[in-house]
Amino acid sequence: MAETPGDLFLPRLLPPQEFFAEGNRGCQGCGAALVMRQVLKAAGPDTIVCNATGCMEIISSPYPETAWRIPWIHVAFENAAAVAAGVESGIKVLRRKGRYHDRRINVVAVAGDGGTADIGLQALSGALERYHDFTYVCYDNEAYMNTGIQRSSSTPYGASTTTSPSGRESIGQKTQKKNLPMIVAAHEIPYLATACPSFPLDLMDKARRAFQTVGPTYLHILAPCPTGWRHASDLAIEMGRLAVETGAFPLYEVVDGKLKLSMKMETRKPIIDYLKPQGRFRHLKEDDIKEIQRRVDENYEKLLRRAELDEGG
Amino acid sequence: MGERVGLEVSLAVSEAVKLARADVIAAYPITPQTHIVEELSQMVADGDLDAEYVMVESEHSAMSACCGAAAVGARTFTATASQGLALMHEVLFIASGLRLPVVMAVANRALSAPISIWGDQSDVMSERDSGWIQLFAETGQEALDLTIQAFKIAEDRRVLLPAEVNIDGFTLSHVVEPIVIPGQEEVDSFLPPYEPQVILDPEKPVTMGPVGFPELYTEIKKQQNEALLGSYEVILEVWDRFAESFGRKYRPVEHYRTEDAEILINMAGAMSGTARIAVDMMRETGKKVGLIRTRLWRPYPFDEIRNAVKGAKAVAVVDRALSFGGQGGPMCSELRSALYPLAEKPVVTSYIAGLGGRDITVENFQTIVEDTGDVLANGPREEYKMIGVRE
Numbered sequence: 001m002a003e004t005p006g007d008l009f010l011p012r013l014l015p016p017q018e019f020f021a022e023g024n025r026g027c028q029g030c031g032a033a034l035v036m037r038q039v040l041k042a043a044g045p046d047t048i049v050c051n052a053t054g055c056m057e058i059i060s061s062p063y064p065e066t067a068w069r070i071p072w073i074h075v076a077f078e079n080a081a082a083v084a085a086g087v088e089s090g091i092k093v094l095r096r097k098g099r100y101h102d103r104r105i106n107v108v109a110v111a112g113d114g115g116t117a118d119i120g121l122q123a124l125s126g127a128l129e130r131y132h133d134f135t136y137v138c139y140d141n142e143a144y145m146n147t148g149i150q151r152s153s154s155t156p157y158g159a160s161t162t163t164s165p166s167g168r169e170s171i172g173q174k175t176q177k178k179n180l181p182m183i184v185a186a187h188e189i190p191y192l193a194t195a196c197p198s199f200p201l202d203l204m205d206k207a208r209r210a211f212q213t214v215g216p217t218y219l220h221i222l223a224p225c226p227t228g229w230r231h232a233s234d235l236a237i238e239m240g241r242l243a244v245e246t247g248a249f250p251l252y253e254v255v256d257g258k259l260k261l262s263m264k265m266e267t268r269k270p271i272i273d274y275l276k277p278q279g280r281f282r283h284l285k286e287d288d289i290k291e292i293q294r295r296v297d298e299n300y301e302k303l304l305r306r307a308e309l310d311e312g313g
Numbered sequence: 314m315g316e317r318v319g320l321e322v323s324l325a326v327s328e329a330v331k332l333a334r335a336d337v338i339a340a341y342p343i344t345p346q347t348h349i350v351e352e353l354s355q356m357v358a359d360g361d362l363d364a365e366y367v368m369v370e371s372e373h374s375a376m377s378a379c380c381g382a383a384a385v386g387a388r389t390f391t392a393t394a395s396q397g398l399a400l401m402h403e404v405l406f407i408a409s410g411l412r413l414p415v416v417m418a419v420a421n422r423a424l425s426a427p428i429s430i431w432g433d434q435s436d437v438m439s440e441r442d443s444g445w446i447q448l449f450a451e452t453g454q455e456a457l458d459l460t461i462q463a464f465k466i467a468e469d470r471r472v473l474l475p476a477e478v479n480i481d482g483f484t485l486s487h488v489v490e491p492i493v494i495p496g497q498e499e500v501d502s503f504l505p506p507y508e509p510q511v512i513l514d515p516e517k518p519v520t521m522g523p524v525g526f527p528e529l530y531t532e533i534k535k536q537q538n539e540a541l542l543g544s545y546e547v548i549l550e551v552w553d554r555f556a557e558s559f560g561r562k563y564r565p566v567e568h569y570r571t572e573d574a575e576i577l578i579n580m581a582g583a584m585s586g587t588a589r590i591a592v593d594m595m596r597e598t599g600k601k602v603g604l605i606r607t608r609l610w611r612p613y614p615f616d617e618i619r620n621a622v623k624g625a626k627a628v629a630v631v632d633r634a635l636s637f638g639g640q641g642g643p644m645c646s647e648l649r650s651a652l653y654p655l656a657e658k659p660v661v662t663s664y665i666a667g668l669g670g671r672d673i674t675v676e677n678f679q680t681i682v683e684d685t686g687d688v689l690a691n692g693p694r695e696e697y698k699m700i701g702v703r704e
Contacts, residue, residue: 076403086379090381126370
């Protein structure tokens with residue numbers, strides 16, 4: 001492939017250190033591993049990760065091996081935010097008593113969509129409301145991938161999973177993807193953003209901003225999953241791009257309550273471009289795809305209007 | 314020496330946590346534990362205790378936050394009861410598995426259903442195997458002392474395990490007793506700040522809570538169990554040190570009028586106070602009755618129990634919990650197993666009493682002793698008996 005100026009310069013723009021080590025046990029083309037890699041590049045070494053049970057925990061910590069070059073703790077599935085709250089509170093008081101470093105430490109909770117939108121929602125809401133100084137990173141691969149592709153409340157409409165299978169009587173997932181970033185926004189935290197590792201500079205800028213913000217911050221990051229989405233493993237980056245460019249997963253920030261789209265797309269790629277390469281959508285008929293297109297457009301328009309309203313205000 | 318005051322036992326526990334200079338308290342309200350954490354939050358609000366008080370949204374998060382705080386080297390405390398303890402269940406095992414020295418007070422209360430806010434020990438018995446050091450207090454003084462000691466035991470590098478102090482809900486937690494509050498300087502010298510061995514520190518990154526594959530899981534669990542069994546010696550050491558500093562002696566099993574006793578009553582917690590009165594009354598009528606109280610429940614004091622029952626004809630064990638469909642009383646099962654290998658052993662009888670706040674009276678203990686006498690004379694009957702049931 002021909003080198004573009006971007007290919008030449010991009011690597012120089014990124015911090016060279018890798019805090020999420022290569023050689024982890026992620027599947028080929030794992031989007032979530034890229035999420036971790038990019039988030040931690042933005043975070044730097046003064047970071048503590050509190051990881052929920054799930055793909056990232058399983059692939060990174062087969063004792064006595066570890067993929068983490070920063071301090072890391074895993075306690076359980078539904079409590080990453082509560083553990084992070086404890087870490088943050090502990091550091092705060094110990095620092096006051098002169099028993100911990102004075103410099104800023106990024107306390108980061110990491111969980112998948114199941115650990116965030118389903119079982120971990122309560123702990124997340126509690127930690128946001130209590131206004132702990134931490135960043136919550138949800139890597140959203142849109143199902144329980146670690147246990148074998150079961151549906152979560154973050155699985156999109158029409159996707160076939162092992163517990164929302166498509167069949168003669170079913171389209172697959174019958175419900176709409178839970179709008180978690182907006183649920184988080186309702187907590188009126190100072191910063192939240194959606195991101196995707198297919199747009200690494202955007203992702204790392206947002207992560208940096210989250211880490212620099214005092215108070216609770218939230219990153220909702222789409223993590224293409226070749227195993228669960230059933231597409232070729234070399235298409236993970238492409239799937240992330242298409243998710244964004246079709247409007248299925250819009251990129252935006254909410255800063256102090258004001259929503260700002262990261263890429264304003266008046267025209268978007270048709271949703272079929274995103275659905276077609278993925279096995280989880282293979283069963284969809286023309287009418288189903290039309291319906292999905294209608295929903296994507298409706299959601300995107302809603303977002304556009306909200307962004308205009310917030311800009312105007 | 315300290316000051317002797319009349320104090321509600323819950324508040325004495327809070328006082329102990331303050332004297333221990335806890336760094337992080339994460340707790341959620343549940344009866345009958347609430348007075349402990351209310352008082353602690355007031356202490357923090359008034360600046361009397363320099364701690365972070367995390368008002369979590371559930372007990373599950375309380376224990377999770379304690380794990381996080383302990384993992385960065387903070388001295389952590391929480392308190393709960395009943396459903397709250399049950400909700401923590403999952404994280405209790407993780408706290409011990411990760412070797413985090415969290416200290417918790419449990420104001421023992423019955424489990425639902427039917428929902429009952431009143432006392433019994435079903436909550437802690439359901440967490441018996443969670444790998445925590447488990448202690449039972451009979452009095453307010455003991456509740457305060459055990460709480461201070463729990464930090465020292467848990468944080469000892471030979472131990473590094475979480476520890477739990479059980480106080481009976483209402484019958485202990487809500488009573489006012491004369492309690493000696495030790496001086497801060499004395500406590501500081503007995504319990505210096507926690508010096509953790511391994512913490513989450515960017516200067517020396519560690520991975521805590523990784524995946525344990527079958528090749529290693531068993532070894533890790535054996536190691537954890539050895540730490541809990543090994544904590545026994547440390548507990549004795551801490552109690553010796555405590556006696557030197559504060560003059561109050563503690564041991565795993567408390568004896569009362571056991572010399573020449575033919576029938577011993579065994580139990581844990583506040584009902585022992587009532588049992589003592591019953592023992593005195595029966596002694597007056599010439600009955601050779603004594604009492605052995607289990608203070609240390611985990612690690613179980615096998616040898617102390619075996620020694621304590623030497624010479625007795627029978628041991629009547631009174632449980633405030635019921636193991637459904639099993640042998641009845643969990644504390645009795647444990648004692649029976651401990652005595653089983655002995656060539657000469659007393660008859661063991663099992664009684665369930667005081668469920669869901671039902672009073673345990675002096676008369677109940679008299680009935681229990683009479684019934685055990687009957688078993689001695691006429692041989693064993695049912696596996697266990699429930700006392701004071703209206704039928």
